[in-house]
Amino acid sequence: MSAEADRQSFFKGRQLPGSRCGKAEASSAFAGFATFYISREKKMLRNLLAACCAASLLISGCSTIKISERNTSIVLAKDAKKGEGPSGIADTFPLEGKIVAYMTFGWDDTNARGGSQKVEVKWFSGDRLVSAPSNSFDFGRPPHYVWFTTYGTALGIGKARVEVYVDGVFAGSKTFEIVGKI
CATH class of the missing domain: 1.10.287 (Helix Hairpins)
Incomplete structure (x- = not known):
């Protein structure tokens, strides 16, 4: 019927x-x-x-953007400000100074939004992990800038390293040195 x-x-x-x-x-x-x-x-x-x-x-972010070493740039600096970027770019820092890991993330499709990404930064003194702060960011259109800060006193004098992970995937690292005085 x-x-x-x-x-x-x-x-x-x-x-x-x-x-x-x-x-x-x-x-x-x-x-x-x-x-x-x-x-x-x-x-x-x-x-x-x-x-x-x-x-x-x-x-859900509707993004297929995957961040990796290929589309990540890391610089170390003495300071960073929103809208101005890093200042005092260096690879040697004083024990009493601030250390900024400044990351630039980019991808080919400039119209694509990056979506929600969890960025984790691991700070090492030699091979010893000292801290691993993380934060989630909503990546808009590229490029997207993120920075994390630590201090020389937290790492101690000697060779140090910072590693960057995005959503658990290795995105790059930088080695640097902390000295008593510059």
Whole structure:
């Protein structure tokens, strides 16, 4: 039995309360209203489903950007400021000074957003892991800049290294030295 036949059998012989029209006219009018109302609900449900799908793609980042050594640049500096970048780029730092690992992440498709990425920086004194701070960032369009800071006193005098990981994948490293005085 078709949907139209189902609807006609349901409304057959029924009259809207308070209606002055005959049973056939009432059922026809009510059937038209019911069809309109149901189709409107279906459209609203379809639009809601489409909006939910779009939102879930946006929340998940909808990005296939993978950060690796190939698209990461790391410099070490004495300071960094938003909008200005690193200053005092060096590979030797004083024991009492600040050390900034400044990363630039880029990718080929300049229209693609990088999405949510967890960046972890591991600071080593020789081969001993001293600290491993991390933070999640929403990478917009490239390039994207991130920096982490430590101090010479945290690492001690001697050879040191910083390693960068993005979403658990090695993205690069830099070696440097900490001296008593420069």
